[in-house]
Amino acid sequence: xxxxxxxxxxxxxxxxxxxxxxxxxxxxxxxxxxxxxxxxxxxxxxxxxxxxxxxxxxxxxxxxxxxxxxxxxxxxxxxxxxxxxxxxxxxxxxxxxxxxxxxxxxxxxxxxxxxxxxxxxxxxxxxxxxxxxxxxxxxxxxxxxxxxxxxxxxxxxxxxxxxxxxxxxxxxxxxxxxxxxxxxxxxxxxxxxxxxxxxxxxxxxxxxxxxxxxxxxxxxxxxxxxxxxxxxxxxxxxxxxxxxxxxxxxxxxxxxxxxxxxxxxxxxxxxxxxxxxxxxxxxxxxxx
Amino acid sequence: xxxxxxxxxxxxxxxxxxxxxxxxxxxxxxxxxxxxxxxxxxxxxxxxxxxxxxxxxxxxxxxxxxxxxxxxxxxxxxxxxxxxxxxxxxxxxxxxxxxxxxxxxxxxxxxxxxxxxxxxxxxxxxxxxxxxxxxxxxxxxxxxxxxxxxxxxxxxxxxxxxxxxxxxxxxxxxxxxxxxxxxxxxxxxxxxxxxxxxxxxxxxxxxxxxxxxxxxxxxxxxxxxxxxxxxxxxxxxxxxxxxxxxxxxxxxxxxxxxxxxxxxxxxxxxxxxxxxxx
Numbered sequence: 001x002x003x004x005x006x007x008x009x010x011x012x013x014x015x016x017x018x019x020x021x022x023x024x025x026x027x028x029x030x031x032x033x034x035x036x037x038x039x040x041x042x043x044x045x046x047x048x049x050x051x052x053x054x055x056x057x058x059x060x061x062x063x064x065x066x067x068x069x070x071x072x073x074x075x076x077x078x079x080x081x082x083x084x085x086x087x088x089x090x091x092x093x094x095x096x097x098x099x100x101x102x103x104x105x106x107x108x109x110x111x112x113x114x115x116x117x118x119x120x121x122x123x124x125x126x127x128x129x130x131x132x133x134x135x136x137x138x139x140x141x142x143x144x145x146x147x148x149x150x151x152x153x154x155x156x157x158x159x160x161x162x163x164x165x166x167x168x169x170x171x172x173x174x175x176x177x178x179x180x181x182x183x184x185x186x187x188x189x190x191x192x193x194x195x196x197x198x199x200x201x202x203x204x205x206x207x208x209x210x211x212x213x214x215x216x217x218x219x220x221x222x223x224x225x226x227x228x229x230x231x232x233x234x235x236x237x238x239x240x241x242x243x244x245x246x247x248x249x250x251x252x253x254x255x256x257x258x259x260x261x262x263x264x265x266x267x268x269x270x271x272x273x274x275x276x277x278x279x280x281x282x283x284x285x286x287x288x
Numbered sequence: 289x290x291x292x293x294x295x296x297x298x299x300x301x302x303x304x305x306x307x308x309x310x311x312x313x314x315x316x317x318x319x320x321x322x323x324x325x326x327x328x329x330x331x332x333x334x335x336x337x338x339x340x341x342x343x344x345x346x347x348x349x350x351x352x353x354x355x356x357x358x359x360x361x362x363x364x365x366x367x368x369x370x371x372x373x374x375x376x377x378x379x380x381x382x383x384x385x386x387x388x389x390x391x392x393x394x395x396x397x398x399x400x401x402x403x404x405x406x407x408x409x410x411x412x413x414x415x416x417x418x419x420x421x422x423x424x425x426x427x428x429x430x431x432x433x434x435x436x437x438x439x440x441x442x443x444x445x446x447x448x449x450x451x452x453x454x455x456x457x458x459x460x461x462x463x464x465x466x467x468x469x470x471x472x473x474x475x476x477x478x479x480x481x482x483x484x485x486x487x488x489x490x491x492x493x494x495x496x497x498x499x500x501x502x503x504x505x506x507x508x509x510x511x512x513x514x515x516x517x518x519x520x521x522x523x524x525x526x527x528x529x530x531x532x533x534x535x536x537x538x539x540x541x542x543x544x545x546x547x548x549x550x551x552x553x554x555x556x557x558x559x560x561x562x563x564x565x566x
Contacts, residue, residue, distance in 0.1 A: 013464030014457055016474075021377060028373045029385065031366050034414070035438050036391050039403035042413070046406050081312075088308035096302055097295040104309075106549070111317060113545045113552075115499025117519035121538045122320035125327050125531065156316045179299065189300025211393070218396025220502030221519065225526060238398040238502070245402050245506065254406075257399040264394035271394075272387045 043261045046254035058252035059259065066232040067240035067256070073148070074236065075216045078155040082216075083209050086163025091197075093164075094171040095179070105168070111160045119157045120225025123150055146228030151236065154222035159212045166208030167201055169283035174200055203278040207271065214267040218260060324542070327535040336536035344512050345521060345537060352518040353544070355429060356497035359436035364490045366437075367444020368482060374445070375452040392441045397502025400438055405507045408434060427509030432517065435504045436497040443496065444489030451485045484559025491555055495548040499541065 011017070016024070047055045058064060089108060093101060111119065127134040127144035137144055144150045178200070182192040198205075220238040227234040235243060237256055244253035275282065294302070328336055339345070374386050392400065408415045408425040418425050425431050455478065463473040501519040508515045518541055525534035 013470070014460040016470055024369055024373050025377060025379055028366070028370045029381075032370070032385055032388055035434070035441065036388050038407055038414070039400060039438075040391065040395070042403045042407050043399060046403075085308060085312045088305040088312075091301060092305035092309045095299040095305075096297050099293055104313075106553075107313060107317065110321075110549075113495045113499075113549045114321075115501065115519050115541055115545065117501045117522050118324070118499065118538045118541050118545075119320070121522055121526065121534055122324045124526065125535060126320045126323035128531070130531065131323065153316060153320075157320065160316055176299065183298060183300070192300070214394045218394075218399070220396060220398040221500075224501070225523060238396050241398050241402065242506075250406075253402060257396075257402060260396050260399050264391065264396070264399075267394045268387055268390055271390065 040261060043254055043257050046250060047258040049254075050251050054251055055255040055258070058249075058255045061252065063232050063235070064240060064252065064256060067235050067237045068259070070148075070151075070233075070235070071217050071237040074152055074155055075213055077152050078159065078216050079209060079213050082156055082159055082212055083163050083205065085160070086165075086167055086208060087201075087205070089164040090167035090171050090201075091193075093168055095176060108164050109161050111157050114157075116154075116158050116219065116221030117225055120154050120222040123154050123157065123222075123226050127153070145226050146230065146234060148234070150226040151223050151234065154226045155216050155219050158219050158222050159215045162212035162215065163205065163208035166204050166211075166283050170201055170204040170281065171197075200281070203274060203281045204283055207274050207282055210267055210270055210274075214264060217263060321542070324535055324538055327531065328539045331532045331535060335532065336539065339533045339536040340540050344516070345518075345540075347513045348516050348518040348521045349540065349544075351429070351432075351516070352498055355432050356436055356494050356500075359433055359440055359497050360490050360494035362433075362437050363440045363444050363493045364486060366441070367489055367493075368448055368479075368486055370445045371448035371452050371482075375449060389442050389445050392438050397439065397500070398506075401435060401503040401506035404435055404438065404503065405431070408507065426507050427515065429515060431507035431509070432504050432515060435507050436500060439500050439503050440493030440497050443493040444486055447485045447489035447492070448482055451482055455481060484555065484562055487555045488552065488559065491548065491552040495545065495552065498544055498548065 015021075059068075093104065124145050125131060127137065127150060129135055129138050129143070129145065134144060142149070144153070178196050179192050182196045183189075187195070218238055219236075220242070223236055224239060224242070227236065227239055229235050229239055229243065231240075231243070237260055241253050241256050241260075244250075244256070340349075370385075370389060374382060374389075405426050406412050408418070408431060410416060410419050410424060410426065412426070415425055423430075425434060459477060460473055463477045464470070468476070499519060501517070501523075504517055505520055508517060508520075510516050510520060518537065522534050522537050522541070525531075525537065
């Protein structure tokens with residue numbers, strides 16, 4: 001090829017005109033800058049408006065501390081439960097053949113297309129004090145709505161499909177041959193799962209858990225409906241951000257927001273590392 | 289109908305995995321949705337219609353749907369451009385841009401909401417700039433549009449990107465050899481290949497935007513009939529302890545969601561058929 005001299009202004013037929021390229025890149029960078037990068041910078045700028053000490057002091061506030069603890073507790077309950085569900089659902093769907101599989105997959109995906117507010121409303125209508133079940137539970141001393149269980153349920157509803165969606169395509173691709181070999185060699189069902197299946201799906205599982213966790217800690221709409229927003233008790237981090245913001249406590253609101261933003265950035269970092277290192281074992285990279 | 293409900297399989301764990309799957313699906317998703325539908329049924333269709341058929345509710349539903357459509361449309365264009373640029377071009381900061389596309393998925397909606405408001409409010413960095421030409425963004429429908437574009441941003445990019453990666457250069461070369469200009473090749477060869485994935489992303493973005501609440505309420509201004517979105521109306525009814533009205537609007541939104549889900553499935557069937565032909 002090197003002995004062919006291109007005339008000035010030559011460009012291969014499969015690339016765009018340089019001007020077009022620059023316009024497209026410019027449009028993409030400008031849009032991402034205005035929509036994604038600038039808001040991220042704004043969170044930290046607003047949090048540090050009165051200096052680092054003010055930001056840290058607002059995070060030391062008992063209500064902020066309670067919100068952080070509550071959000072961590074919710075994620076610690078909801079994420080493992082949804083991970084267990086995701087593994088069970090993926091196993092059931094990919095290791096067995098049964099009628100209605102497509103319907104089951106659609107039902108698992110359903111929470112993605114339901115508004116978080118409607119999800120919260122559903123929980124309130126089922127477990128609220130004026131429903132039959134909710135009234136009975138309150139009488140027994142176990143309120144669900146405006147308490148931790150309701151927030152956990154609402155969080156689980158909106159994050160329900162995350163792990164299952166990640167695992168199902170990976171396990172479909174891997175097939176059943178390895179598990180069948182292990183079983184033929186006399187391994188028990190659990191041993192087969194722990195030593196054959198789990199190592200095969202661990203990166204996809206981690207990926208799903210990562211996304212599930214980010215959403216669980218950040219969920220706002222569904223939690224806003226069921227939490228009752230009791231300061232220090234049922235106000236999660238996003239709910240506390242809303243309350244502080246509405247009270248014009250901008251630095252405090254943005255300081256908490258900055259903590260959640262750091263979480264989001266760490267999630268993205270892990271996600272990118274997983275995609276670079278284990279692309280062949282993830283569903284996201286070859287899904288369309 | 290001679291097919292058994294569940295085929296015999298040597299795989300262990302049928303009872304356990306089916307049990308966990310169905311129990312949790314019922315407890316977390318199906319029973320609560322059932323509770324909403326039951327509430328609607330006991331309230332009665334006529335009463336529900338009465339609640340929904342009001343100017344304020346129609347305005348909110350129409351606003352949510354219209355702005356979601358605009359935002360998803362913008363995301364369709366931006367998403368295809370982003371996918372193309374990220375796969376085909378090499379420029380400094382490309383990896384960072386690629387990773388940042390997912391930020392709207394990872395950043396909590398409330399955080400996005402207050403951050404966008406801080407920037408685009410009349411006294412914010414960008415808002416004050418826009419104000420000099422008399423353009424108010426936050427607390428108008430522009431603000432809602434902006435928030436909806438933000439939350440739907442990753443969908444189109446992430447569905448189209450793998451398809452761009454799979455396009456074979458030979459196809460483009462063949463088109464060029466046959467005398468097509470670059471623009472012609474893009475219009476007649478490349479875009480049709482991207483269309484099914486782009487439409488799926490568009491529908492996902494639309495479905496997400498219609499139900500979005502957290503990022504919108506801060507920037508919307510929430511003025512009835514003008515900048516009040518449908519999910520906010522449900523929250524307002526709930527705060528008034530008017531559960532019947534909340535359920536009626538909730539069911540209306542659920543119907544919109546189901547219609548959207550059907551649309552997504554139809555698009556996927558259509559795209560599968562198209563890919564089958566290629």
